[in-house]
Amino acid sequence: MPTRATDTIIPIDGVSHETYDWMPRAPEMHSRAEVLRQTGPYDAIVTAPILDWDPQISSSVSADVEDATRELVAFDRHARSRLGTDNPALGPMTAILLRTESASSSQIEQLTTSAKQLALAEIDEGDKANAVTVIGNVRAMEAALRLSDDISEDSILAMHKALMLHQRGFEQDAGRYRSEQVWIGPGEAGPRLAEFVAPHHDRIPGAIADLVGFVKRQDISVLVQVAVAHAQFETIHPFPDGNGRTGRALAQSILRNKGLVASTAVPISAGLLVDTDRYFAALTTFRSGDAGPIVSEFASASRIAAATGTRLVDDLVAQLEDSRQKMNGLRSDAAAWKVLPVLVGQPAMNTKYLMSTLGLGEMTALRALDALADRGVLTESTGKSRNRVWQHRGIFDVLDGYAETIRRMSAR
Incomplete structure (x- = not known):
């Protein structure tokens, strides 16, 4: 197997270990x-400071x-x-x-659901x-x-x-650091044979404080900062569960905090999803003292996010314009026009949703949904007289197509 070129290595202090009894x-x-x-001694990771x-x-x-x-800036x-900054x-x-x-x-954590x-x-x-x-x-x-204005x-x-x-069985742990040792790998009874043993829980507050200080720096390329902060967070593993998903949410927060993107969310996780084995291997290499692979992963994921995200935006805008054409002739003050832009973000809806998000009365919401269905914009999908749900099949087709694109890329 060929060795990695030295010019792709980014040296960073690797983790050390300390021994505890279990x-x-x-x-x-x-x-x-x-x-x-x-039963006996085990080694837990000690993260190196990155501040x-x-x-x-x-x-x-x-x-x-x-x-x-x-490419990320161009995508944003x-x-x-495509929409205009004042577009609803x-x-x-x-x-x-x-x-x-x-x-x-x-999905990186094996939690799959459809749009x-x-x-x-x-x-x-x-x-x-899974959807919940x-x-x-x-x-x-x-x-x-x-x-994102103040990452802390x-x-x-x-x-x-x-x-x-929203995760059953973990509500009591929500927003709280773990208070016990955790590990990844074989060994239900203890961490002695595990592949990854997170830092002792007593070290979490200090490690997070160091991480936050690093994120506040203004002298590092943003994508490098995002990649290293994410890898460090995953190594700290501060929570009993949800570390990967929280760490990728943190990446979004840093991108917005640094002003790299302003108007949209960037589907970077879709880029990471293309090769999860490589992503997890990059996290392991980071812990051994080389930030190069994780930086490369985030750069690659950013390009994939920009390319696929641009197509997604264009396809969704096309669906919006097609729906607008179908609504030609509808009274300009009709409530259906208020509903139309909301469909981009919520392509399945009911009267209760419109009442809470747009402040419409129940009958006004119902008339708007029926008007959109009459024009072929929406389809009533339940066939019920009560608890009815309408959906925009074109938008769902676009979202399903996007998911299929990512699946095909990951299968290569």
């Missing part, structure tokens, strides 16, 4: 042999990062130009990109458990953008809280 908490739940294997890290980056890697950065500008569909477009990013981030099930979960319809869990990731991403320990905890309040 005794299985519930030995009666395991075999005697497993209890024996998992004062001095990046030594080759010209080739810098050029790669700069190219990816330009394109999304705004710009907010919903950000919402659908955010939901797309959340779905991809969740339709996710949209139904947003209006309290449907019964897919992924909605938590959407809330975490929303918190990441909302709190509190904002990170808020992202995690928004995520885990």
Whole structure:
């Protein structure tokens, strides 16, 4: 196997280890042999501080990062130009990109759901458990953008809280650091044989404070900063669950905080999803003292995000324009016109949703949905007389096509 070129290596202090003693908490739940294997000393990671890290980056890697950065900026500008900054569909477009990013981030953790099930979960319809869990990731991403003006320990905890309040069995852990040792890999009874043993929980507050200080620096290329901050966060592993999804929400928060993107969410997780093995390997290499692979992964993911995201925006705008054409002749003050831009971000809806988001009365909301159905913009999908749901099949087709594109890229 060829070795990596030295000009792609970005030196960073690797993790060290410290030794603790372990005794299985519930030995009666395991075999005697497993209890024996998992009793005794184990090594936990100690993260190296990154606050004062001095990046030594080759010209080739810098050029790669700069190219990816330009493409992200161009994507953000394109999304705004296609709609116009005052267009009421710009907010919903950000919402659908955010939901797309959340779905991809969740899929990295083997949590899969369809665009339709996710949209139904947003209006309290449907019964897919994964969709409800992924909605938590959407809330975490929303918190990441909302709190991006000041990335802090509190904002990170808020992202995690928004995520885990929607994950059954973890509500009590939402927004709280873990209070026990965690690990990844074999060994249910203990960490002695695990592939990754996170830092001892007592080290979490100090490590997060160092990470926040690093994020506040203004002298590092943004994509390098995003990649390294994300890798460091995953190494700290501060929560009992949801670390990957929170860490990718943090990446979105940094991109917005640094002004790299302003109007939209960037579907970077879709780019990482293309080759998850390489992504996880890059995190491992980071811990051994080389930030090069994780920086390259984020640069590659950014280019994929910009290219696929641009097509997604264009296809969604085309659906919006087609729907607008179908509504020609409809009274200009009809409530259906207010509903139209909202469909970009929420292609499945009911009267309750319109009442809460647009402040419409129940009968006005119903008339608007019926008018859109009469014009062929929406399809009533339940056939019920009560609890009716309408959906925009064209937008769902676009979102399903986007997901299929990412699947094909990952299968190569």
